[in-house]
Amino acid sequence: MQLDLLANTFMRAPGEAIGTFALESALDELACELGMDPIELRMRNDTEVDPISGKKKFSHRKLRELYALGAERFGWHERNPEPRSTCDGRWLVGTGVATAYHPQMNMPANVTVRLSADGSVLVRCAFHEMGMDAATAQAQIAADALGVPFDAVRVEYGDPTLPMTPAAAGSVQTASIAASVIQACEELKQKLQAMARKTGGGSSEEILRRAKVPHVEAVIGSDTRLGRIAGRAQFLPGFLIGAQRWIKAAPGAHFCEVKVDAETGETRVSRWLGVFDIGRVINAKTAASQLRGGIVMGLGLGLGLAMAEETLVDPRTGRIMNPSLSEYHVPVHADIPPIDVSFLDDPDPTTPLGILGAGEVGVTGVGAAVANAVHHATGKRVRDLPITLDKLL
Incomplete structure (x- = not known):
């Protein structure tokens, strides 16, 4: 049966927001199978050249520095790597990481x-x-x-x-x-x-x-x-x-802590740290706000406290069943934790003024960081966004 549905394309965020969820979740799952720290696995597979062509170099890649700085500030190495090993009262506590990535482009401007x-x-x-x-x-x-x-x-x-x-x-x-x-x-x-x-x-x-x-x-x-x-x-x-000649992109590293109610499955994001390499920072205040806003948007894609952000479609008619904001739930201020954002402020020598862009890199990797933290807290792997209660019970 054919239905008149929305096109399967990026919406409310660049395609990298969804793509990084799949890749970064798979990396975390592989790290668990190997008994390896998720950051160590990423660093062992880091590259200075385009992994697709194997030829073009990155014009500016500071991913190792981002993970080193983020891990120290977040206290990553203090965690017990075993899933479901840390509790805070009735809450299961977990931490997760994921890489952020967004390509850099320039266009003519008059x-x-x-x-x-x-x-x-x-x-x-x-x-x-x-x-x-x-x-x-x-x-x-x-x-x-x-x-x-x-x-x-x-x-x-x-x-x-x-x-x-x-x-x-x-x-x-x-x-x-x-x-x-x-x-x-x-x-x-x-x-x-x-x-x-x-x-x-x-x-x-x-x-x-x-x-x-x-x-x-x-x-x-x-x-x-x-x-x-x-x-x-x-x-x-x-x-x-x-x-x-070059692969140009803005990378980042997300560190997330979640708390999951062991009985109800209610999930709260309790702490967030994001470290980014966006090239030269023109205005630290506005750049941090853009990155923080991207993380908030990513939390909407990945998690919305009790009811998650999701378009529900009636399979019989193809109609959207939650078409208004009264039924379509998005995170509010009470759902968003303190978000610590920082950047290297290291110019890319191949771009105008060394700018790499801050508007969208913040949202990429967020969904995976949440899902990876939820797995560490509960031992349950969520491979399909959004992260709803039924997937944790």
């Missing part, structure tokens, strides 16, 4: 940067904002590139009449726009130097006043049809060469 005679800077770019405070990051990048105070930079965004840019998807937005902002700022400095040779040196404000111009502007890209084609033609060779 921007204009204007430096005015009063010392102010205007960055114009039609990116959209979903809460990650992208405008702050781009203002910081422009201020640093031009050597002006952060407060002197204003960013216009979210308007379709502004220069076109890639969407906030695939963790590409910050690095993509940063590359164009840096290029625009370099062009501005070159224009100022040319003007200074004619009018004399001094600050940018003095140069512009002596030249009797209100501002100087640099434009990167074009929104015309021919301009878009030319921009892609200019972008693609470098992109393809980089893709042939």
Whole structure:
């Protein structure tokens, strides 16, 4: 019988969120069969080259450092590796780990940067904002590139009449726009130097006043049809060469502690530590918030206290049986534990400003870390998300 169902594709998170659940759960199961520490198994099988082709090297891979730092901060080596060996009253306590991973990509981005005679800077770019405070990051990048105070930079965004840019998807937005902002700022400095040779040196404000111009502007890209084609033609060779030489990705290591009621199967995530290598960190506060938000989203995929997040389908009709938020349960604040997030802040030498992306790597590996911790607590292996009570009783 054919049913009209939702497509089997990524939803609410990149495909790596589901893919890493299968891989990282299998690694944990293999470690248990071998009597080996799950981290040691991962480190023995770590690689400096693409495991598929066996040729391309990772441009920046610090997974060993992430696991070493995370294990020390989490107290991983203090645990008893035997499943169902640790209790806190009626609660069975377990810990689990999993690797986070998300590929890094860049896309062409159109921007204009204007430096005015009063010392102010205007960055114009039609990116959209979903809460990650992208405008702050781009203002910081422009201020640093031009050597002006952060407060002197204003960013216009979210308007379709502004220069076109890639969407906030695939963790590409910050690095993509940063590359164009840096290029625009370099062009501005070159224009100022040319003007200074004619009018004399001094600050940018003095140069512009002596030249009797209100501002100087640099434009990167074009929104015309021919301009878009030319921009892609200019972008693609470098992109393809980089893709042939390097595997670029942001990795991370998740450490999770859960408590499971021995009688009811109620499961609570009690502690979380995530350590990530997202390249250069432009803004520590917003980057940590993105990673923490990704972990919360992953907890929704993996666990939602008593009732888990799951789309239930009637096999007779194909209709979704829990179509509204009154029936579709997601984790709330009371379900989320304290989440400790940190990063290495080590730039990747092959990407603009060394950025690897923070938007989605946080959600990958989360479901597996929870499932692995549940197995350590209860001895029961859950191979199908979400983790519901019936699977633990």
